[in-house]
Amino acid sequence: MTREITLKVGGSTAELERINAAVEELAETEGWPPDLVFQTTLVLEELEVNIMNYAFGEDENVQSQIVLRSEPDRLTIEISDGGKAFNPLEDATEPDLDASLEERKVGGLGIHFVRTLMDEVSYRRENGRNHLTLVKRRD
Amino acid sequence: MIETERDGGVLSVKVQGRIDGSNANDFHSDVKAAIADDDTAVIMDMERLAYISSAGLRVLLMLAKVLEQRNAGFAICSLSDPIREVFEISGFDKVIKVHESPENARAAIG
Numbered sequence: 001m002t003r004e005i006t007l008k009v010g011g012s013t014a015e016l017e018r019i020n021a022a023v024e025e026l027a028e029t030e031g032w033p034p035d036l037v038f039q040t041t042l043v044l045e046e047l048e049v050n051i052m053n054y055a056f057g058e059d060e061n062v063q064s065q066i067v068l069r070s071e072p073d074r075l076t077i078e079i080s081d082g083g084k085a086f087n088p089l090e091d092a093t094e095p096d097l098d099a100s101l102e103e104r105k106v107g108g109l110g111i112h113f114v115r116t117l118m119d120e121v122s123y124r125r126e127n128g129r130n131h132l133t134l135v136k137r138r139d
Numbered sequence: 140m141i142e143t144e145r146d147g148g149v150l151s152v153k154v155q156g157r158i159d160g161s162n163a164n165d166f167h168s169d170v171k172a173a174i175a176d177d178d179t180a181v182i183m184d185m186e187r188l189a190y191i192s193s194a195g196l197r198v199l200l201m202l203a204k205v206l207e208q209r210n211a212g213f214a215i216c217s218l219s220d221p222i223r224e225v226f227e228i229s230g231f232d233k234v235i236k237v238h239e240s241p242e243n244a245r246a247a248i249g
Contacts, residue, residue, distance in 0.1 A: 013159075013160040013161040014161055016159050016160055016161050017161065020157075034221070035220070035221055035224075038190065038221040039221075041190065042190075042192055042225070045159055045160060045192045045194075046192060046193060049160045049192075049194065095229070095230070097229070097230030097233075098230065098233070099234075100234065101200075101203055101204060101207060101234040101235075102204065102207075104200060104230075104234050105200075106193055106196055106197040106200055109193040109196065109229050110192075110193045112228065112229070113193065113225070113228060113229070116228045117228070
């Protein structure tokens with residue numbers, strides 16, 4: 001089966017609960033394994049929080065859009081927002097995974113999760129919007 | 140979100156549910172409030188933790204740093220597979236001690 005859902009997301013972290021509920025509902029009807037649910041929720045949270053923090057600054061009226069397309073062999077996630085141009089694949093800080101406890105920071109970890117957990121990640125800027133497309137293969 | 144128990148200066152914190160960007164700050168305050176000045180170690184039992192993102196990892200890192208400055212022990216135990224994966228990908232398993240069970244964590248802390 002193939003099913004696609006679209007979510008409009010506001011600028012507050014309270015939106016995360018709504019995103020999780022939508023992911024869980026899609027996962028249930030499409031029969032995703034539990035680790036795919038966990039990874040999808042994690043990736044969406046990290047990217048949405050990035051958009052809330054960086055793309056719009058203090059604007060409370062942030063709106064981004066998430067499209068999830070679940071197909072038998074893959075999940076495609078597209079996240080777009082109308083904030084300032086921001087390519088997380090190039091502009092995000094790289095985490096220092098070998099730092100000692102004292103020097104260890106959390107910056108850049110979200111994008112590191114996205115790169116590690118997804119099979120394909122690409123960014124484009126189109127019509128004044130940021131578009132990030134992620135693919136997770138199910139094989 | 141947390142349940143605590145103290146045994147001879149070792150505080151056990153059982154974490155349950157989800158720690159994400161919407162409640163990580165509450166989680167941080169709850170744990171800080173539970174730690175007493177004379178606690179010698181904190182063990183965080185993650186058996187019933189369903190989800191954690193970088194927002195939650197940030198809190199664990201801050202707690203680990205504060206406890207290290209106080210020369211108090213800090214260990215985590217009973218991670219589920221997806222949470223263990225998050226720890227490994229982030230490299231957190233290299234800076235925070237992770238044990239199989241609360242008994243192992245307790246024995247390691249001494």
